[in-house]
Amino acid sequence: MILDLARLLLFPALMAFAAASDLFTMTISNRVSLALGAGFFALAIAGGMAPYDMVSHVGAGALVLVVAFSCFAMGWVGGGDAKVAASVALWFGFAQLMNFLLYASLFGGVLTLLLLQFRQWPLPYGLAGQAWLARLHAKDSGIPYGIALALSALMVYPETEWVKAIDLAHLALR
Numbered sequence: 001m002i003l004d005l006a007r008l009l010l011f012p013a014l015m016a017f018a019a020a021s022d023l024f025t026m027t028i029s030n031r032v033s034l035a036l037g038a039g040f041f042a043l044a045i046a047g048g049m050a051p052y053d054m055v056s057h058v059g060a061g062a063l064v065l066v067v068a069f070s071c072f073a074m075g076w077v078g079g080g081d082a083k084v085a086a087s088v089a090l091w092f093g094f095a096q097l098m099n100f101l102l103y104a105s106l107f108g109g110v111l112t113l114l115l116l117q118f119r120q121w122p123l124p125y126g127l128a129g130q131a132w133l134a135r136l137h138a139k140d141s142g143i144p145y146g147i148a149l150a151l152s153a154l155m156v157y158p159e160t161e162w163v164k165a166i167d168l169a170h171l172a173l174r
Helices: 002-025 030-046 051-073 079-118 131-137 146-159 168-173
Strands: none
Touching: 002 030, 002 079, 002 131, 002 146, 030 051, 030 079, 051 079, 079 131, 079 146
16 A cells, blocks of 8 residues: 555655746756655565566666756756656656657647746736746746646656556555
């Protein structure tokens, strides 16, 4: 039962934290990526994931890490976003990676367009005192892409083997 609760709550909670952190501070702590990585390995081992499958998941994470850090080196994404994307790829493996990347690009595009529009309007006086909102409104500020990554990950997560392995009937009876 604890394994099922961990599968059900750990990943979504960490993704929600990453999104909130990026929204309010425009940074995602390395601790989030480390927790995602540690959580993956702990649940993979506890759940009996086959070594070949684990290596495949690590390969997906490594591939995304290389591509994302190339984008970071060019100034296209933040370092925290790159690490979170790689951590999500670790959880999803190649089976769900394309779905995640498709959602991330769609949500990221919508988020970017909305923020660009938001930045064209003056910030209402009553809200200008909010540091996080002023930072989000600043034209020279980046895009908190962690929000799009988290939304994408939460869209795809219910279709993964992590959730399919949960005995929901057993949890409901408790």
